[in-house]
Amino acid sequence: MNAKVVRxxxxxxxxxFVDEHPAGNIFHTPEMFQVLGRTTGHRPELWAVTNDEDxxxxxxxxxxxxxxxxxxxxxxxxxxxxxxxxAPGARGHEALALLLRTYTQKVGGAPLFTxxxxxxxMEALQPILSEYGFVYEDHLNYLIDLDRPSDAIMQSIGRRxxxxxxxxxxxxxxxxxxxxxxxxxxxxxxxxxxxxxxxEVPLADRSLFEAxxxxxxxxxxxxxxxxxxxxxxxxxxVELLYKDTVYGWYGGVxxxxxxxxxxxxxxxxxxxxxxxxxxxxxxxxxxxxxxxxYGVRDFKAKFxxxxxxxxxxxxxxxxxxxxxxxxxxxxxxxxx
Numbered sequence: 001m002n003a004k005v006v007r008x009x010x011x012x013x014x015x016x017f018v019d020e021h022p023a024g025n026i027f028h029t030p031e032m033f034q035v036l037g038r039t040t041g042h043r044p045e046l047w048a049v050t051n052d053e054d055x056x057x058x059x060x061x062x063x064x065x066x067x068x069x070x071x072x073x074x075x076x077x078x079x080x081x082x083x084x085x086x087a088p089g090a091r092g093h094e095a096l097a098l099l100l101r102t103y104t105q106k107v108g109g110a111p112l113f114t115x116x117x118x119x120x121x122m123e124a125l126q127p128i129l130s131e132y133g134f135v136y137e138d139h140l141n142y143l144i145d146l147d148r149p150s151d152a153i154m155q156s157i158g159r160r161x162x163x164x165x166x167x168x169x170x171x172x173x174x175x176x177x178x179x180x181x182x183x184x185x186x187x188x189x190x191x192x193x194x195x196x197x198x199x200e201v202p203l204a205d206r207s208l209f210e211a212x213x214x215x216x217x218x219x220x221x222x223x224x225x226x227x228x229x230x231x232x233x234x235x236x237x238v239e240l241l242y243k244d245t246v247y248g249w250y251g252g253v254x255x256x257x258x259x260x261x262x263x264x265x266x267x268x269x270x271x272x273x274x275x276x277x278x279x280x281x282x283x284x285x286x287x288x289x290x291x292x293x294y295g296v297r298d299f300k301a302k303f304x305x306x307x308x309x310x311x312x313x314x315x316x317x318x319x320x321x322x323x324x325x326x327x328x329x330x331x332x333x334x335x336x
Contacts, residue, residue, distance in 0.1 A: 003051045003095055005102045014048075017055040018085070019243075023120040026242035027082030031215055033060060038211035039204065041065050047103050049086075049095035056095030057086040059103060063111050078111035083118040083310075086125070093128060100132035104315055112318050118310040119283065126313075134313035138290050140297065142305035144282040146246070146274045153271055156304030161264055168265045174234075176269045179224035185213050188224050188236040188252075195252035209238070209250075216240070222249075225270060227262040235262035237270055244280040246270070267303060 011030050018024035026032055036044040042062055049057040061078040084099075086092035107114070116134060119141075126136055144153070154162060168174055179188055189206050196203035216222035221242060227235040234257040240247040253263050274282055284305060288294030301307075 003049050003056060003091075003098060005099060006048050006050055007046055009046060009048055009050070009055065013055060014046075014058075017058065021085050023083075023085060024243075025082045025119050025245070026221065026240045026247060027119070028058060028060060028085055029221075029242065031219060031221060032081075032240075035208070035211045035215050036062050038215075039208040041205055042208070047099060049099045051091075054087065056092055057084065057099045059084050059099055061103075061107075061111070061114055076111050078107070078114040080114065080116045083116045083120070083122060083313075084125070084129075093125070096125065096128050097132065100128065100134065104132060104317075107317065110317075113314050113316045116313040117286075118312060121308075121310055122313075129313045132315070134315045136311050136313050138309050139312045140287040140290055141308050141310060142284040142287055142300045142303070143308055144271065144284070144303060144305040145280070146271065146282055147280040148275075150272050150275050153275065153304075154268075157268075158302040158304065161302040164261045165264050165268045168261045173229060174260050174262050174265045175228045175231075176266060177226060177228070179226050179236075180217075182210070182213060184226065185209055185224060187233045188226060188238065191233060191236045191254060192238075192250055192252040194254060198255065212238075223270075223273075225266060227266045229257055229260055229262070232257075234260065235266050237266050239270060241279075244278075245283055246274045246279050246281070247283045248285040263299065264302075271303070 014030050018028040021028075033044050033046070036042045042064055044060060044062045047059040047061070048055055059080060060082075061080050063076055063078050065076040084096065086096040086099075103114075114134075116129070117139075122129070130136065146153070154165075157165070179185060186206075189209055192203055192209075212222050213224070217224075221240065223239045223241060223246075225237045225239070226233050233254075235253040236251065237248070238250040240249050251263070251266075271282060282305070284300045287297040287300055287307070290309070
């Protein structure tokens with residue numbers, strides 16, 4: 001196979017490969033790469049295999065650093081949102097093997113580890129991933145079929161949640177609208193910040209959302225949706241849009257307004273919008289590990305989607321550094 005590893009691709013060639021690939025998702029697109037390139041603390045990279053005519057494999061790791069300076073090496077990881085892509089058949093598998101071998105040899109210990117977040121069934125590629133040190137771990141997700149009437153989707157929602165949604169719709173106290181102005185993105189970020197602080201989970205810098213609005217919104221590849229009570233923003237959901245799929249990306253809520261059920265009403269609004277806009281699938285964006293309690297999974301389960309387990313694959317570049325980093329993280333959380 002006359003193939004080589006490259007670090008850049010013509011944008012048109014890159015986009016065509018992702019558009020035409022059945023497993024191509026929004027995180028593989030040049031547009032999303034550009035968004036991440038504008039985000040503080042994020043450094044996206046392109047690794048691909050070509051044979052001069054076709055793209056045969058694609059890997060898009062994003063190096064994410066939580067703390068700079070002396071702590072950079074201890075807080076930098078690489079995340080491959082959306083997983084890897086390769087052409088079908090033997091030549092694609094050979095290209096993926098070449099790509100993984102080259103990447104793991106050349107990337108060094110700059111990131112502590114590289115994590116592939118699979119958004120589709122990767123069972124056929126697991127032997128290759130395993131051979132090159134990418135260890136598989138179960139990770140769940142929920143998918144909702146939007147290719148049916150809204151009434152059918154409502155009936156598949158859990159009974160109690162369905163009752164709460166209908167009660168909320170009758171009361172008409174929660175107003176839901178799409179955020180179409182840059183100023184509204186600030187309100188979205190404030191709600192996200194509240195939620196992530198309460199959950200003790202780091203949130204990406206505001207620049208991620210500003211870049212996403214600037215680059216993706218004009219291309220109809222993102223939707224910011226806000227729920228209001230008495231003109232006060234109380235819940236937000238941010239969805240990415242690509243091909244026939246709506247991807248749940250970020251969500252947040254002001255807990256002081258929980259009695260209004262804004263999250264449930266917001267989710268129902270988005271599902272209805274997806275049906276009316278011609279999308280065929282809602283991807284909830286992850287539901288945690290099966291052996292760990294995860295409140296977000298409980299919320300997502302209420303909407304009656306199909307539970308899938310596409311998993312994640314992780315390659316550790318710096319085992320000792322990772323051990324020290326994890327120890328430091330747990331100690332820091334104790335002190336905070």
